Amino acid sequence: MIHSMTGFGKASAQLDGKKITVEIKSLNSKGLDLNVRVPQQYRELELDLRNKLSSSLQRGKIDFNIYLEHTTEVAPAKVNVPIVKLYVEQLKQVYHTEDTIELLKMAVRMPEALKTEREDIDAIEYEAVAQLANEAMDDLIAFRKSEGVALEKEFLHRIANIMTLMNEALHLDGERLQTVKTRLRTAVAELKEAVDENRFEQELIFYLEKYDITEEKVRLENHLNYFIETLAGQEANGRKLGFIAQEMGREINTMGSKANHAGMQRLVVQMKDELEKIKEQILNVL
Structure with a gap:
């Protein structure tokens, strides 16, 4: 199951005359970009917090904040x-x-x-802050997971659309090749020159092979199936999905360059449109 990189997590607790609140916000990013802001008295916890954030959240532009509010009448x-x-x-x-x-x-x-006056952190407060950080991270991960469910539905919908459009393009293949044959025969007939029919057939077969999209269809279908398989993986797979989408784009572009048929080219444009929508959403995948 995929997870989104965007999310929000929050946890708070009351402790010894103070309210401690931990908030984490995550946006999409190519790598891990950590921004940690903590009160001065918690500075010694910052390195440990950064390590936890790095191992738990993996990627994204992460804003981590600890807010400290004194609830007694003691002036800070x-x-x-x-x-x-x-x-x-x-x-x-x-x-x-x-x-x-x-x-x-x-x-x-x-x-x-x-x-x-600098406050020394005792073991109880240390554990409380660490626990709040864990709760906020769990909250963020749950948010990412729910967003990932919506992304997965969107991806499967777009993949199904590309498969449908690809099959529609294949249905036009016979008509397309016949159109090419007719156009070539008409052009030869207009030359009003004697033509070796056997040689013409050989050249025609060679010419039509250059326009054959069977190989692209097989590779594109494999990429589509691999994309669906990767969606169901357990590891963070945003980068892998991006690579697969690039390969899908290559096959669709090749089909478009070979199409030589208005109807098939329209279908290729629609496939490209669906793929661009997939690429836009992949940027949000962990």
Whole structure:
């Protein structure tokens, strides 16, 4: 079963006066593009989180975020009193004023006026964050799987359409070859020259062999069946499906170059249209 590369996962928990929320968003990408944003106190967990994301999600443009919200009345930052007092005294000398409120407003905007005390992460919080990350990844993978089901239905529909169009083109093959024969015989007759009939038949057979699409039909059918078989595989197969689609395109193009028949060329154009729709969606497959 195929998985989409696009998806969203989220998990949150309440822990010791703080709410921790983990969100993961994934978009399609040729490789793995990780963007991890975590609060300062969780920086030591970043490498481990990146390794988990890489092994679990494999491909895609991944945005991973941890949001930390304090739910108690404890301020996350404290006023650095000695520094602020020093700023106030210096500002008095600059502005020659005793308006303490205005001086404080300016002082708290100065560097180091506020200090954030680093919190040490205990084992319980470490496990909680790791568990939330796993839950969010599981949520994202479930989203990718559900999107993959829709993609698989779309692919099977398009493959069936190409098979139908290919068979319709083969039904026109007899008419097409007869048209070519008639056109050649008419051209020869208009020359009003004596022609060796045996030699003409030999040349005609050789000419018609160049327009034969049996080999392309067999290869295209094999590619279509292999595409369906690959859809049912268990491993990430987006790249493989892309390669198969390229091979399908080569066979369809060759059929078009050999068609030499308006009706068959219209069918080839429709096959190309179906294949382009497949290629567009393959970009979203893991």
